[in-house]
Amino acid sequence: MATPGAPVGGVSSGGPQCPPGPALEPKQLPELIRLKRDGVRLSERDIQSFVRAAVDGSAQGAQIGAMLMAIRLQGMDLEETVALTRALANSGQQLEWPEAWHQQLVDKHSTGGVGDKVSLVLAPALAACGCKVPMISGRGLGHTGGTLDKLESIPGFTVIQSPEQMQGLLERVGCCIVGQSKELVPADGILYAARDVTATVDSLPLITASILSKKVVENLSALVMDVKFGGAAVFPSQAKARELARALVDVGAGLGLRVAAALTAMDHPLGRSVGHTLEVEEALLCMDGAGPPDLRDLVVRLGGVLLWLNGQAEAQAEGAARVAATLDDGSARDRFEQMLATQGVDPGLARALCSGTPAQRRQLLPRAQQQEELLAPKDGTVELVRALPLARVLHELGAGRSRAGERIRFGVGAELLVSVGQRLQRGSPWLRVHLDAPALSDPQRRALQEALVLSDREPFAAPSPFSELILPPNNAQQ
Template identity: 85%
Template structure:
């Protein structure tokens, strides 16, 4: 985000899309200026000037009512991408986008209980499937608005839709019923909620402005502001398979999200988590549902459980429901060990369209029984370790790209998915392997993996001569709002 410029002054040097400035001090407000026309707004931002709250509202209004031409929207997005926005501009843009459509309203008594989590996207990231019902079992209300897969990253809605009957489209009235009776829901974004975001997101996708920090921040938070939350935790991924390769770049976004959230009166914390290896040991829609259920059995991969409990603990503490993050994490862990999170998940499935008998069988069955109840792939193929060594890394990006080619992802909007396609890691990071040991099981609908696919998958396994070691937690850092300190 960039520093402001005064009219007639030399334009400042273009800022990197990740830079945030606080803006210059201004004197007492004068009479409201006349609304500027779009070409004037575009010129002002193009030349490094600062847009007022009214300017930003006018631009967003023109986007939604259709008076802004596509070329004008693209020009403004590029001006923002090159010149940046300060904190107050980004707050105003987020607020205007949030107010461009319907607002969700809940009983006043729920305010402190209303929490949510959002991830910037990863491989094998099924945290939302576990965390939403776990928080509900802790007494929270979780109106989770989730998304579909984007590129090589998986989408929460796609995973849930692999369960026969699950319906992601829920009206505000249905959402309130779910929160009253279950405590959580996981739904798709309605066109009535933050419609400006949908228009601007599509334009960003085709104008090379996806990586603009203020635009990313406003896009994410505008959808959360309409939920009227008490607290939000952002899971900001970094690493080879994440939007941001480095932890430093991810930290810039995390700080922007926390700062803009504070400017909107929303308590936002941002966790930085590693996304070089897949999260858990399963990647693919039905396989990830099965692994989420295993986590709700009190079992499953330790890295998944660790991230669920730490993110949940931070939310419970941030919303004032526990004294410390550690106490919150322990409460979330208890819902996994005692089955109460799984019970909430079963009720959520039944209320969101899944046959109650199927929901019950999925949540009470053994792993083998669950596997039979969900759509599967036609064939399985195992890959063998090419040499002796310790598993240093299983690279998430090439693994996800091959699964995308096999039908786990979309190449264009609206394309159908193959829910049974996926992969199971048969090894863990830090484990010692002998040559010829199976390390990956691929579930596919194709007759067989192609030679390039097999080669890419084998390249995902990184072996070393190290002694066996304990795999590190993906949780790296927590960025807190100004009013909170680490506990």
């Protein structure tokens, strides 16, 4: 029977308390599993005991899996989820920064999408606005691309940085984009691996704690979450994505962290390029003050929310204008160049990438061996280009990995030659695929053609992917 007031697998307030009584000794793990299995609310001490046992090896794999399944089925209330997040964060090293930075430290996290290169643009743009951005990012797995993989397509870029190196990067550049070290939140790595094989990946409190624990150790003053919904997102339903967004904001508040969450659509790829080097090129185009409108819109909106949330702008619109200015005046691109050079890229290459034309940039990055264009099968208005089948075909071609450590092909990708709302004539090219194989297979070509959705509508302006914003308690929308 589920905890009253808590949706199955959800985060809410309420629920029965642990029976009162002496607590001189920590409860044994089987008792903790039984309590959660029966819908009893666990205390913070109980949750700390479970996490400690997972990290020190005293918990058996079967016991970890049983507790995760109990959490998945019974849910956790807000206080339990806060306690779990705190216990995960405290399982390893904390990042410490100079006192003078404490009102400047901000970050952004996305739940993952297709063509999502926002972090590559937003981190240097925020640095150009006077923020410190210690961005800890991840790699791609499945159909979604990883920020670290995109950056590693730039020869020499090094994602492994010690806390001391991160501080040096923030001092010199104002931002860094790095991978998670084994010293940070080790408990999350253990629980995540267990979730992956116990069908508990979709548990709302476990997702919330996993995401926020990695941000708590950064000692941020503000965080914006980009929670995707739609056909190529973790949550196809906007309602389910909203539930996660609300949990992230509320748990963040419970931990003393200012968190806002944007719900953004992920049916269509973000921007017009998908694939590692192609997305780096498009991010640079955005930092030239150009590029696809939907990418620029999302960068400036998320950045505007962060500057406002952190007290560095009077309103979201003012913050968005400041971020946009860094794209138009080249200051974000300058910070990106500095970040590349300080994270291992040859300074000459970093300079050439950031100052070159799009054609020159393409010569400096890994390229696929072949290109193939697909043609529109009929006249019509582009209603949608489905992101999921596009990403799946690119994954088959080597742009993604199916397991950790698998080699990826940086040059493989696709360029959309059309925009949503655009009128298209039969026989005109709509997609250019970059591939290392001699040609697309018939099933791949068919899957890509089915990704293009045409209608009889008149041409229309494509909507922004930004749908709604969930703000922390006591913050009014501006």
